[in-house]
Amino acid sequence: MTNTVAPVSGESSGEIPSEAVQRNPERTRARILMAARTEFSQKGLGGARVNAIAKMAGVNKQLIYYYFEDKEKLYTEVLEQAYRDIRERGGTLNLDALSPDEAMAAFIRSNFDFLVENRHFVALINDENIHKARHIKTSEEIPALHAELRRSLGRTLDRGLAEECFARRLDPMELYISIASLTYFSFSNSFTLSAIFATDVSSPERMAARRERVVDIILCFLRTRPETPEGSIVTERAI
Amino acid sequence: MTNTVAPVSGESSGEIPSEAVQRNPERTRARILMAARTEFSQKGLGGARVNAIAKMAGVNKQLIYYYFEDKEKLYTEVLEQAYRDIRERGGTLNLDALSPDEAMAAFIRSNFDFLVENRHFVALINDENIHKARHIKTSEEIPALHAELRRSLGRTLDRGLAEECFARRLDPMELYISIASLTYFSFSNSFTLSAIFATDVSSPERMAARRERVVDIILCFLRTRPETPEGSIVTERAI
Amino acid sequence: MTNTVAPVSGESSGEIPSEAVQRNPERTRARILMAARTEFSQKGLGGARVNAIAKMAGVNKQLIYYYFEDKEKLYTEVLEQAYRDIRERGGTLNLDALSPDEAMAAFIRSNFDFLVENRHFVALINDENIHKARHIKTSEEIPALHAELRRSLGRTLDRGLAEECFARRLDPMELYISIASLTYFSFSNSFTLSAIFATDVSSPERMAARRERVVDIILCFLRTRPETPEGSIVTERAI
């Protein structure tokens, strides 16, 4: 009656293969986390089912409570891991070793590609925003990761100005938000965009084009000398 | 035992004032829709409670079913109305009557301001994307509204090229997506952005600055002649 | 498929007959309360099962939440009703119309008989004491009822002294506690008493005898002139 090879396994579909390891707490924890990531990104916090996560992870439902206390804490850990993942990815990118515009382009492409490869990420962040970020607000690690990102982008911008390949100095956070906007949005809103424009806006070709377009928009902006107020810039008129 | 004078009214806070009108179908319907919009935008489809909507609208829960059949249909109506609202707002804007760059700036500002005044909008669309847009997908009205938008933007772009104030021809939908990205994202993700950067990214000053920054980025891009592939543009290198 | 005569009814034993009344909120509420009283007194708050209460009352489990919000609130209402019942019973007793010692005897017997007829009462109070009375602590009605009881006993004691049938003036609350001790204990602890003395201490004969014994003890005490400290009373010696 012993079960040394076959996975303990739930009944239904979508289960993460268990590799027949019994009593491997770390692996069990990781499997739960993985399943939770999938479930939460597909259904959101409210729509996700603890039961579904347990089945997907191939573990007893109660184990989830044993390891994570409750659904919200599990959700919080999934979110933290997601941010850790994207920043870690950015960390492998040594911006300081590239020319400023190559660094910028690489940064944009890296962010874009991360979203391509981690489709769950956008959905998770989306959902967390519905909850007014109350879960990651408690994290201390996440802000630290992004403070580093800010410094890194700042150095690249400084170098760009010094080397005269950039014509304006932006606040790194603001720049990041612009980049993130242009990349993130086409992922996060691809479904509604496709629906309202009655076309598939996230086809591979369109996404590939979009990736380079973001590079273009950002670099174009960085390279262009800001116009003086008296200049031709379109100032808002009183209505 | 009949109650002809007293307002129906719920007990708790946040209720939409009922003005003691009983038997006013249109008003009742509108009140429910309004309450639903608030609830859905704050909690999402999964997190919203029919009970909460009824209380907020000051009506009996069953009335919701009477008017809207079920929760999902109500959600769909709320979404459709939201899209109708934003496009209606865009409709008051006669792009053809303005110079191309003024038209573009006005379009951007109009979109931005709509989000400022309709904070619920972003949250609704966000949530609908979690559901892969399955609710508005069924709508026939929404795509029609956006086809018109596309044509309108197209004409502006054409005029811009003809009048040589724009230096490149973009696909209107693609342009719209860029604009929407830059505006929408800072609303939709303001909570997580504020959390990860440990600052309030949606302070009035920051939002005002962002609004003009979007105008700058888009106009800068439209006005700049695209570089030839052999040119200085940063092409991706094999990794 | 309509069901006009037969009770809705649960499946199992112990159900309170529903008298086939449909849509009678007050009756439904009362049935739930009754069933809850039985369940709580037999199992205590922690051991009671909402499911069991629903079945016993012959109603849908959710109705319990509809009427009483949650298990603890239901428990609180049951307790309040229990105290109301015992005091109401006492209320029918006009102590002022009897001679002091007859009044006292009648009061004791009335309390005793209430416990005989309301076996659930003792168990409920017992259980509430395990919870440090946190449920009835919130009640405002219960203390009011007992303030009246205190006054009533006080008047009887005063009359007793005036008419010289009592030889000492006790604090009414203290007297009540003594009476309650002597009556309540043989009910509340009858099971452990029977076990440790290996006999049935709550046989009808023993209970009848006990009832009169309590009258004897209390009246004997009230009628006896207190001894002076220097007198023969057994004063504690230093150990």
Next chain:
Amino acid sequence: MTNTVAPVSGESSGEIPSEAVQRNPERTRARILMAARTEFSQKGLGGARVNAIAKMAGVNKQLIYYYFEDKEKLYTEVLEQAYRDIRERGGTLNLDALSPDEAMAAFIRSNFDFLVENRHFVALINDENIHKARHIKTSEEIPALHAELRRSLGRTLDRGLAEECFARRLDPMELYISIASLTYFSFSNSFTLSAIFATDVSSPERMAARRERVVDIILCFLRTRPETPEGSIVTERAI
């Protein structure tokens, strides 16, 4: 990976200090029993948590099963120990060495003081009565202890009659129940009494007064010659 020095110890408050002893069966057993006594007396059998007991005892939950088989057996052992404790205390009291009324007073005070010092006792017995004493019913030791108590009280009563300091012969068990009632009740029901009378009935002063009051009531009764039925005793009238 072995952990030979560090104490096992739980994380949270209220833990019984472990003195870093591992592998000390007797001590471990005792610690569990102690923790269980606390938990059961505070929450009752149903409300007590095996987990909480383990934490409080600073041991692994499974050890509880190792030593006591299951929760109910543990509960039974706690109860048996409680009765053993109170009778042991009574055993140190040599009633035969005192004058009858001094013996009686000493017995009452001893019982009262035991409850003062062993606040858990009353709660345990209370809870066991909710369970109709089904746990101690199985004990053989407990009735034996109380048979001895009965004989001891009987001898004191006999001596009292012989020496003419008592005026009536009571059944020792009945006397014991009266004494226990008067002492036990103010402990067992102190919470509800305090709530219904909106005062703290278990303040040290009140308890001290109560202790002597019980002595008074019992001795007064024992010393008073019973009235003949035809005498002035208040006989119940038909209602």
Next chain:
DNA sequence: AATGAATGAGTTTTCATTCAT
């Protein structure tokens, strides 16, 4: 003797929805 991991059955509670009036 002692531990951490894992389980299954059950418990309260929630919630969209329907019934009866």
Next chain:
DNA sequence: TATGAATGAAAACTCATTCAT
């Protein structure tokens, strides 16, 4: 058109207990 009462299915979470080491 409007309401309060009632329902069933499922949700999160709890808990005593057992397994494997």
